[in-house]
Amino acid sequence: MVSLLTIDFYQRKGWKRLVTLVEIAKKLNLNVSTVSRALSRPDMVAEATRERILETVASYEYRPNSIARSLRKGKTCTLGLIVSDIQNPFYAAIVKAVEGIASGHGYSTVVCNADENPQKETEALHLLSEMKVAGIIHGSTGANLHILQSLSRQGFPIVDIDRVSGLTDADTVLVDNQAGARLAAEHLLELGHTRLAVITGPQHLTTGRDRLDGFRLALSAAKIALPDALVHIGDFREGSGYEATVRLLGLSSPPTALFVANNEMAAGALTALRERSVLIPDALSLISFDDVRWAKYLEPALTVIAQPTEQLGTLAAELLFERLSGRKEVVRRVLQPTLITRGSSTPPREIAVADA
Amino acid sequence: MVSLLTIDFYQRKGWKRLVTLVEIAKKLNLNVSTVSRALSRPDMVAEATRERILETVASYEYRPNSIARSLRKGKTCTLGLIVSDIQNPFYAAIVKAVEGIASGHGYSTVVCNADENPQKETEALHLLSEMKVAGIIHGSTGANLHILQSLSRQGFPIVDIDRVSGLTDADTVLVDNQAGARLAAEHLLELGHTRLAVITGPQHLTTGRDRLDGFRLALSAAKIALPDALVHIGDFREGSGYEATVRLLGLSSPPTALFVANNEMAAGALTALRERSVLIPDALSLISFDDVRWAKYLEPALTVIAQPTEQLGTLAAELLFERLSGRKEVVRRVLQPTLITRGSSTPPREIAVADA
DNA sequence: TTGTAAGCGTTATCAA
DNA sequence: TTGATAACGCTTACAA
Numbered sequence: 126m127v128s129l130l131t132i133d134f135y136q137r138k139g140w141k142r143l144v145t146l147v148e149i150a151k152k153l154n155l156n157v158s159t160v161s162r163a164l165s166r167p168d169m170v171a172e173a174t175r176e177r178i179l180e181t182v183a184s185y186e187y188r189p190n191s192i193a194r195s196l197r198k199g200k201t202c203t204l205g206l207i208v209s210d211i212q213n214p215f216y217a218a219i220v221k222a223v224e225g226i227a228s229g230h231g232y233s234t235v236v237c238n239a240d241e242n243p244q245k246e247t248e249a250l251h252l253l254s255e256m257k258v259a260g261i262i263h264g265s266t267g268a269n270l271h272i273l274q275s276l277s278r279q280g281f282p283i284v285d286i287d288r289v290s291g292l293t294d295a296d297t298v299l300v301d302n303q304a305g306a307r308l309a310a311e312h313l314l315e316l317g318h319t320r321l322a323v324i325t326g327p328q329h330l331t332t333g334r335d336r337l338d339g340f341r342l343a344l345s346a347a348k349i350a351l352p353d354a355l356v357h358i359g360d361f362r363e364g365s366g367y368e369a370t371v372r373l374l375g376l377s378s379p380p381t382a383l384f385v386a387n388n389e390m391a392a393g394a395l396t397a398l399r400e401r402s403v404l405i406p407d408a409l410s411l412i413s414f415d416d417v418r419w420a421k422y423l424e425p426a427l428t429v430i431a432q433p434t435e436q437l438g439t440l441a442a443e444l445l446f447e448r449l450s451g452r453k454e455v456v457r458r459v460l461q462p463t464l465i466t467r468g469s470s471t472p473p474r475e476i477a478v479a480d481a
Numbered sequence: 482m483v484s485l486l487t488i489d490f491y492q493r494k495g496w497k498r499l500v501t502l503v504e505i506a507k508k509l510n511l512n513v514s515t516v517s518r519a520l521s522r523p524d525m526v527a528e529a530t531r532e533r534i535l536e537t538v539a540s541y542e543y544r545p546n547s548i549a550r551s552l553r554k555g556k557t558c559t560l561g562l563i564v565s566d567i568q569n570p571f572y573a574a575i576v577k578a579v580e581g582i583a584s585g586h587g588y589s590t591v592v593c594n595a596d597e598n599p600q601k602e603t604e605a606l607h608l609l610s611e612m613k614v615a616g617i618i619h620g621s622t623g624a625n626l627h628i629l630q631s632l633s634r635q636g637f638p639i640v641d642i643d644r645v646s647g648l649t650d651a652d653t654v655l656v657d658n659q660a661g662a663r664l665a666a667e668h669l670l671e672l673g674h675t676r677l678a679v680i681t682g683p684q685h686l687t688t689g690r691d692r693l694d695g696f697r698l699a700l701s702a703a704k705i706a707l708p709d710a711l712v713h714i715g716d717f718r719e720g721s722g723y724e725a726t727v728r729l730l731g732l733s734s735p736p737t738a739l740f741v742a743n744n745e746m747a748a749g750a751l752t753a754l755r756e757r758s759v760l761i762p763d764a765l766s767l768i769s770f771d772d773v774r775w776a777k778y779l780e781p782a783l784t785v786i787a788q789p790t791e792q793l794g795t796l797a798a799e800l801l802f803e804r805l806s807g808r809k810e811v812v813r814r815v816l817q818p819t820l821i822t823r824g825s826s827t828p829p830r831e832i833a834v835a836d837a
Numbered sequence: 838t839t840g841t842a843a844g845c846g847t848t849a850t851c852a853a
Numbered sequence: 854t855t856g857a858t859a860a861c862g863c864t865t866a867c868a869a
Contacts, residue, residue: 156856191611192552193846196861211577221567236592255547419775549862550843
């Protein structure tokens, strides 16, 4: 009878045969609180009792229910991480770094994929807020400032990573995108290019804006013109890099050097250049943001502006944990990107574009 | 006084100013249950009351506490996903696919990185079991069968992905690794190679074993010898691909064709080949598992065995949800990899290896 | 249509 | 050193 009841009970609920503290306590004729203490504060319970308990716990393969614990304690050991594309190696590195730091602290990481879609970001934020995560790290689309502010007011520590959301009380970890773009421009200028083009990202993202601004600034400092026809605004995805490149190549006088503001669009640009048999670097010098693995395997290898991706993720997670352990001041860290010169950028040679 | 008490209370607990059902109910002079119903079963509450409630809920930015809900309902809306390297594009694609399906079902995904480390996998499994996730998808290291069995007995639905764990009651989504390796071998054999080498993964992983077996089978069917010196067992990481390649190149008669069993080791192999100026495909034909993005950007582009990665992740997640909605039979899906012929594999040419 | 109350599995407070 | 008990925020019989 009893066993029948038990089975029915556990079939009604989702968790099937999960042992609980109460059951362990019953087996041992002890009180739940004693068993609980034996696990969380072993020194507060007599040696003999403790051993009996630990034995039973092991033999029943008991695992504490962190849901119940979280509810009782009023805190979770879960971090929320929102990125715009897990498959982009840039974010993959961040995910890995954050997960690493988090698990080192005994925290788990819930990864949400916003896909550059404000609607998906909204859902992700709601999800994380309902999960009552201990904190949120996110590369913002910039569209959900209102929700972020509300979450922040509710006490969720928030860390902006890679992009600024507009939150005033969030810690921030950024790469100096202007400096990176300047490095790229100056490198091309030093090589002697005077007709330079740029494919950047959406202007509502700090990354897209700053990388264009930096490029523009360097050019104007060198008194080199940047006509509108040589400026393309993509969406940081492969397709837009392809299309922008096609249009640039269609110009009556195409550029001799091209700066692409992230790795995805660079991949698109490459495809377009290959299709049209544009020789790199002879017909066009190419430089892009992000030192992805394949950059060095290309022929010629790709000159890039490298971002310290792991450091970005590590730092963001560390700032979050500092915040969780009481830091009050808002911290803003700006990391410096570096130029890695490879074969895809050389001085301009006045060679005609080969026919496709 | 009241406000002081409140502040003190919320400072003691971690969750700071999170509105609860009780508070909403109090503001409205309603019972919690009514408020709860207004949100989860709106039709069971009077139009007027419902509107009053929804207004207040919105103005207080109330978000249900999913911890409490999970505890009460005895189920979570969280999936656990264990992969051995988030940064490997193969797993990144799986993570993305799983997360996509999960969020479509209103589920969140906790991603754990096992790093090919059984110890880390153990921790991840314990974490997920304590979180009482609704189900677990994992590419097993093969070392934690005991824990997996225990979890399975406790009622956690488990899906094996990419590798088999040994669980008998887990759904499984695999790629036919033997067939893939056979495709690779047959391709090289058809090109006329007779001295073929292979770099495979750990033999305790089905992927490492099957890819070697398939290769071996194809060669023996063609009556081509595979001497031990031409077989290298790596660990699926870049470094081991590099080292194995270096050793292969050091042989008195090096192979004319090389099959590398995953993309990471292929990257390592490439580095070694470049360093030693071994011309591909003239001195060595190269083929690898995994059609990563950069494979087609190489010069020559890399011939690969492509795995249907998104499909792998999608299917795994779908099987899990089917299981959650009651399916009892164990399902095992085997997906077929495909050969993508590119420039890195050609008939052997008897050209000496250029000096480094 | 709404209210009452029990309970999910823990932990923490208080008493014994 | 241990036990009894009340929470944590929510859902859901059941009663009104």
